[in-house]
Amino acid sequence: MRRADRLFQIIQILRRSRGPITADKVAEELETSKRTVYRDIATLMGQRVPIRGEAGMGYVLDQGFDLPPLMLTPDEIEAAVLGAQWVIGRGDPALARAAEDLIAKIAAAVPERLRPYALEPTSRVPPAWMTEPDRVDMAQVRLAIRSGRKIHLKYRDEQERPTERLIWPITVGYMQTVRLLIGWCELRQDFRSFRTDRVEEAAFLEDRYPERPAALRAKWRASIPNRPHPPRPAPPSSSSPIA
Numbered sequence: 001m002r003r004a005d006r007l008f009q010i011i012q013i014l015r016r017s018r019g020p021i022t023a024d025k026v027a028e029e030l031e032t033s034k035r036t037v038y039r040d041i042a043t044l045m046g047q048r049v050p051i052r053g054e055a056g057m058g059y060v061l062d063q064g065f066d067l068p069p070l071m072l073t074p075d076e077i078e079a080a081v082l083g084a085q086w087v088i089g090r091g092d093p094a095l096a097r098a099a100e101d102l103i104a105k106i107a108a109a110v111p112e113r114l115r116p117y118a119l120e121p122t123s124r125v126p127p128a129w130m131t132e133p134d135r136v137d138m139a140q141v142r143l144a145i146r147s148g149r150k151i152h153l154k155y156r157d158e159q160e161r162p163t164e165r166l167i168w169p170i171t172v173g174y175m176q177t178v179r180l181l182i183g184w185c186e187l188r189q190d191f192r193s194f195r196t197d198r199v200e201e202a203a204f205l206e207d208r209y210p211e212r213p214a215a216l217r218a219k220w221r222a223s224i225p226n227r228p229h230p231p232r233p234a235p236p237s238s239s240s241p242i243a
Helices: 003-016 023-030 034-046 074-090 093-109 112-119 138-147 213-222
Strands: 051-054 058-061 149-156 162-174 179-185 190-195 199-208
Touching (some): 023 034, 034 051, 074 093
Antiparallel strands (some): 051 058, 149 199, 162 179, 179 190
16 A cells, blocks of 8 residues: 555544544554554644544544545445435435435546546445335424424324324434334333324424434434344334334
8 A cells, every 4th residue: 555545544544433543453454564553643743634642542533624525535436326326216305316416526526537436336226115205304304303303293103093292303214115213202201213104294393302312312222232223113012113
């Protein structure tokens, strides 16, 4: 690996790490020596890259530092395009349009020699299964999640029984054929999943719930042991039941 590429990759490693990362870990990923990593980090610091830390303790890249999009690697371009393809086929209309725009922006931003990686990728996402249409404005749902605001739902469960719920939305789960709105249900005093195609009416309230959305998501993940992804639709006896 060229030294310039290695310096760039060190920045990438630090940028994606949520906590301090040691020179040992960096050296292992780059398949180089720890001494080389020390020299490279000293070089980056000398170039005013905002890296904090010291040998043996770990290094952190300060927030706010970024690199121009032209520095994307071919694999990063293909990864972004593959993810965008998935969203185009399975996301709600607003996200699907955003994914199409993303691919166009990547193709326009990268050098011409890298453009085929965006426009003619080697990987493809298989066609999506038939997805039930959402009966709730998903753009408003995402806005409520980001702002930590409550949603009042009128809903019918899988037995067609009507119910009304006041929920604290935390995330949207994308299943093979349906989407789930997952949140804390004030009625059940527990986390619940609601299929977006069974929502009869949704009122997006100004009331904020008392938890930060990220903290509530962490509690939801902790409530589902050994299941790192959003739950599949399941009967009410599951660890994250629908309604």
